Amino acid sequence: MSLLPAGTKAPEFTLSLAPEQKISLADYRGRNTVLVFYPADWSPVCGDQLAVYNQLRPMFRDHGAQIVAISVDSVWCHAAFARDRKIHFPLLADFEPKGAVAKAYGAYRHQDGFAERALLVIDPAGTIRWSYLSPLGVNPGADGILDALESLKAKV
Amino acid sequence: MAQLRVPVSATDHVVGPPEAALILVEYGDYQCPFCGEANVVVKQLQSDLRSNLLFVFRNFPLAEVHPYALPAAGAAEAAGLQMHFWAMHNRLFERQQQLDPASLLSHARALRLNVDRFISDAQSPNVQRRIAGDMEGGARSGVNGTPTFFANGFRVDGGYGYENLVAALTGLRV
Numbered sequence: 001m002s003l004l005p006a007g008t009k010a011p012e013f014t015l016s017l018a019p020e021q022k023i024s025l026a027d028y029r030g031r032n033t034v035l036v037f038y039p040a041d042w043s044p045v046c047g048d049q050l051a052v053y054n055q056l057r058p059m060f061r062d063h064g065a066q067i068v069a070i071s072v073d074s075v076w077c078h079a080a081f082a083r084d085r086k087i088h089f090p091l092l093a094d095f096e097p098k099g100a101v102a103k104a105y106g107a108y109r110h111q112d113g114f115a116e117r118a119l120l121v122i123d124p125a126g127t128i129r130w131s132y133l134s135p136l137g138v139n140p141g142a143d144g145i146l147d148a149l150e151s152l153k154a155k156v
Numbered sequence: 157m158a159q160l161r162v163p164v165s166a167t168d169h170v171v172g173p174p175e176a177a178l179i180l181v182e183y184g185d186y187q188c189p190f191c192g193e194a195n196v197v198v199k200q201l202q203s204d205l206r207s208n209l210l211f212v213f214r215n216f217p218l219a220e221v222h223p224y225a226l227p228a229a230g231a232a233e234a235a236g237l238q239m240h241f242w243a244m245h246n247r248l249f250e251r252q253q254q255l256d257p258a259s260l261l262s263h264a265r266a267l268r269l270n271v272d273r274f275i276s277d278a279q280s281p282n283v284q285r286r287i288a289g290d291m292e293g294g295a296r297s298g299v300n301g302t303p304t305f306f307a308n309g310f311r312v313d314g315g316y317g318y319e320n321l322v323a324a325l326t327g328l329r330v
Contacts (some may be wrong), residue, residue, distance in 0.1 A: 052300055055220055059295055085220075085221060088220070140300065141300035143298035146295060
């Protein structure tokens with residue numbers, strides 16, 4: 001299964017942000033959403049990748065975008081990871097049923113049991129406008145995301 | 157493949173001749189231990205490649221995880237305004253345990269900078285804008301952690317080891 005391409009309606013989801021708190025994609029309707037699938041908390045490449053996105057939140061905000069990251073880790077793992085790395089954007093737990101959201105987006109590695117390293121930009125109406133599947137070991141940075149947000153702005 | 161979007165210009169901190177065949181641009185963070193290690197590799201490259209290499213350093217302080225990264229970047233830039241950028245740059249990377257405000261001042265004194273001017277420059281809007289500009293250009297170029305190197309305009313994946321950087325710069329295996 002391959003990653004959902006631009007032009008596709010973004011599949012709805014509701015995932016846990018914290019033990020008692022859930023977030024749905026619909027909560028972000030009306031803004032751009034940067035959706036980041038990543039294999040796991042704590043693995044070195046993810047740490048770097050998310051640290052960079054964390055630092056670039058003002059740039060995403062300037063483009064009217066909220067960033068959200070999803071892995072199969074549990075809310076408790078996410079909480080510890082976010083606290084340790086001082087991550088100030090939502091890390092959602094695609095934990096039960098495991099990887100269901102990643103599967104819906106075509107971003108799940110069945111052979112490994114975790115999400116691909118995949119990036120998507122979803123527009124305010126809930127349509128995927130850009131998607132990118134990175135080789136697992138390559139940290140993709142934010143250039144593609146920023147280009148996609150720029151071109152969205154240009155079309156508005 | 158991620159590409160450098162902000163070409164090397166007269167406003168950059170550079171070492172080497174502008175016409176050098178090989179251009180290495182680093183985006184780094186003075187509090188990042190990997191950047192400290194990479195600085196040793198860069199020095200080796202400079203020593204081996206000599207005038208064939210133009211080296212450029214730009215700021216990418218990951219301030220959320222490194223509380224001294226931004227003040228340290230300000231200190232290097234402020235030293236740069238007194239023509240001592242590289243001396244401060246190397247000093248900071250060689251003394252990454254001494255990046256607190258008092259240490260930054262003692263570095264400025266050790267380099268015989270005008271300390272009053274150093275203090276005001278380090279926090280000035282111009283210096284802060286420059287650092288933010290470096291970060292924005294880096295983000296657009298695909299900086300994906302620190303350090304991130306660009307060899308002849310293309311992001312170097314696979315780490316900052318000597319062999320990897322030489323291969324990225326020259327296409328040669330060493």
